[in-house]
Amino acid sequence: MSDECHLCLLGLIALSSLLTGSSGVDDAHVFISSGENVRLSCNDALPGCNSTTWIYNNRFRHSETVELITLGIKNKDTGTHERLRLGSGCSLNIRNISKEDYGSYICQQWTGVNRDQQQEPDARVYLHVLHVSSSQTEISAGRSVTLFCQLYSSAGVSCDDWIRSEGIELFWVNQAGVKLTRSDSRLQISAPGHCISSLNTTLLNEDHNREWRCNVTQRDQVKTSVTYTVKSSAPANTTTAVTNSQHPSNNHETKVTVISAAAAGFAVFLAAVLWLICRKRAD
Structure with missing residues (x-):
């Protein structure tokens, strides 16, 4: 009986080593x-x-x-x-x-x-390793930009098969930590279930300094995340601002023109008065 128990114990040890690795x-x-x-x-x-x-x-x-x-x-x-x-x-x-x-x-x-x-x-x-990159080198309001969040992984099988078997998910969240969904009309987000997730949007002026974060979770537990901060180089209303800023200078030029015309008229009037005085004295 003791020999049989000993053999069973050895079998359990061998099975355990196979399940956990050599x-x-x-x-x-x-x-x-x-x-x-x-x-x-x-x-x-x-x-x-x-x-x-x-x-x-x-x-x-x-x-x-x-x-x-x-x-x-x-x-x-x-x-x-x-x-x-x-x-x-x-x-x-x-x-x-x-x-x-x-x-x-x-x-x-x-x-x-x-x-x-x-x-x-x-x-x-x-x-x-989780990495985020952008499709645009110059980012400005009014332009379309695509962010790519990719999980680089080598676990003996393809990355897509591995994340599906291990319950791993890549998804985007906003600055408040709220998960972004495909229902948002401003955003085009690739379907989950792969080792790369993309987010495409047309930037607005208020998107300057906005943070987009990509999370990796395993069975709903956050493993790591990467934050991408949008830095707009030229707001879309720059031209409008410059155009509006030109109005005060136009008003200033108009005022200067009116003042110059009044001064010229006064000079002509003064010259005529002096001519009459000189003429009267000559007579």
Whole structure:
């Protein structure tokens, strides 16, 4: 009976390892907005971080894995080495995240005399980056502008399939945090359910300094967001304002013309009086 229980226990352990992955540790998912700083944790890190190796993998950008940190030392051959730093617990800190930084990051611990023995488990972190861009370089009132909010993600499957299976949604909110819908006549918003959401609108004068925010939620919990602030370079009523500002100068010119004409008339009158006086004296 005890042997049967022992076999059952081993079976449960094997099944658990299959469900959770070969390392026995669940993969972490980190959502971050472009331009921010991020900290990726390393499980069971050894003191000193001299045994720590961080590996980056993104099959959509690189055919092979890239070693960012090798036994505690940064690899200067990578384009991101200046933005990398090892933090507490041998975590990987990345400054000024860009949309190209998305992908899988793996932390490994190597031990032994020649550091040829790997300590389990690995720590795998999937980094998902949210980025907002604009279709227009010059933004002004009266023009149509389209904002694109995209989630850059690499979780082993296509992004669209992954967000549907994980209950992830991209949507836009206004400055008050109210979710924008497709029923708003001013806005054209793409349908949800994809890794990119667009918002198109024709800007008004009051849209200057207006904030549009794109949120990412997972099962109704906000993971990260990006805010885009509209900076209009030329309000639509600039011409009208200039035209209106010309009216006072026109009135001023009219007044000057009237004054000049009156002065000229007075001068003619004065010259005639002087001529009569001189004529009378001559007689």
